[in-house]
Amino acid sequence: MKSDARHASASLIRTLVREHASAMLVIDAASQTILDASPRLARSLGHTRRALIRMRCADFFAAPDVQRLLAWLNAPQGQRRLAFNARCHRADGSLVTLHGSLVRVAGLPARALWLLAPPAGQAGGRQTPEELHTVFAHLPGMAYQVLQSADGTVTLPYVSAQAAQLLGIQARTLRARPERFVDLILDADKPDYLARLAEAGGVPMSFNWEGRIRVKAWKDVKWVNLRVRRRDTADGTLWDGIMLNVTQSREAEAEIRRQRAQLAALAAHVESAKEQERLHLAREVHDDLGGNLTAIKIGLAGLQRRLPADDAELRKRAAYLIDILDQTFEATRRIAASLRPPVLDFGIVSALEWQIERFSRTTGISCTFKPPSGTVSLDANAAITVFRIVQEAMTNVAKHARASRVTVALDIEDADLVASVTDNGRGLPAERPGTGHSGFGVLGMSERAAGLGGTLSVAPAPRRGTRVCLRVPLDAVQTKA
DSSP: OHHHHHHHHHHHHHHHHHHSSSOEEEEETTTTEEEEEOHHHHHHHTOOHHHHTTOBHHHHBOHHHHHHHHHHHHOTTOOSEEEOOEEEEOTTSOEEEEOEEEEEETTEEEEEEEEEOOOTTOOSOSSOOSSHHHHHHTSSEEEEEEEEETTSOEEEEEEOTTHHHHHSSOHHHHHHOTTHHHHHBOTTTHHHHHHHHHHTTTOTTOSOEEEEEEEGGGTEEEEEEEEEEEEEETTEEEEEEEEEEOHHHHHHHHHHHHHHHHHHHHHHHHHHHHHHHHHHHHHIIIIIIHHHHHHHHHHHHHHHHTSOTTOHHHHHHHHHHHHHHHHHHHHHHHHHHHHSOGGGGGOHHHHHHHHHHHHHHHHOOEEEEEOOSSOOOBOHHHHHHHHHHHHHHHHHIIIIIOOSEEEEEEEEETTEEEEEEEEOSSOOOTTSTTTOSOHHHHHHHHHHHHHTTOEEEEEEOSSSSEEEEEEEEGGGTBOOO
């Protein structure tokens, strides 16, 4: 039995060293070597974890600290706990002072833990425990072991005292009745747990899982996360597990999702308001300003006919004013079209054809349009959104891509509307894959796509350049009959 207890303690220490927030070192007093080390400690010193394991204490600690360590380890009735701030060798040979505490491992008197103080603000072990079960008590959850014997019997050889705080069940009660945990799981999450339990051959808590539990006595709902490591032993298959309370992080994630949804709704509202204002301004420019300019031109034409035939200078000035007026007419039409292309009233395909022809004429870049094989009828809001995304993508090509050819495609794929803009330019910057060159432009397109319930991807083109692809569920954007 003592051998089994020591075996369980050793395996739980291994799990603790890998999972606890504090950096740790396991030291063997007899051989004065390092038996195990947390990955975080190894990284902080530039070592690999493999290099630290089996390293002699004399090679890891500075000489004066080694003497203090050995004196404490070899003291027959020594303290169970000792504050131990020591200088340690980095991989590059330099020394760094680390602050921590030494703890004798209960059940394994020849071993000790060196627990380092965590960075400020990080959870995990400000006070050093005196016993192994107290070390586990500093986890935001409980440690446990599940053993499946060769005859199929399942037991919980170890459950830390944190079971009472996390589950409202005493450790001895959970060991006797592991099924008590299932009773705590919310009905909404229980099917997923039971499905995972069936996959695990009916061995409870022997798999990674995350879900919600309800402690009725406290009227409290918590998110718990099960993390296990499986290994084979002489007694059967053993799982070293840690059940963590992740309620705070899940609530924070839910709050982030809620705020993102609010921001997305706000962005959609802002875009809708902008489009409405653009439509209003386009009509004002076309109707009011255009009407006034027409009246001015008619008046000028009438005055020009009444000018003296022999006054060449006056006729020249009148012709100049009429020419300026014609240029203003053109500018008015261009501004109104930029605010909201009238061709959108004829459908998204016609609008994209107009945009491509205008883009090619303005930039000199060769453009090809691949229309859909069938008819695509979008509602007004979806049509203007798709148009603006394609327009912004083509603007980015003109600004950043240094391309000589652009292909715009619109098609239906698997009940999705897919619009893409592909160029043969210089491609995405190496330091910012997936974001494109114009960060705010891509962000704006992504928000517009999300407003339609779709997604936007920016990726390297198959051969050369960049491909911007919008994918939206067709049933969300089609004109309803």
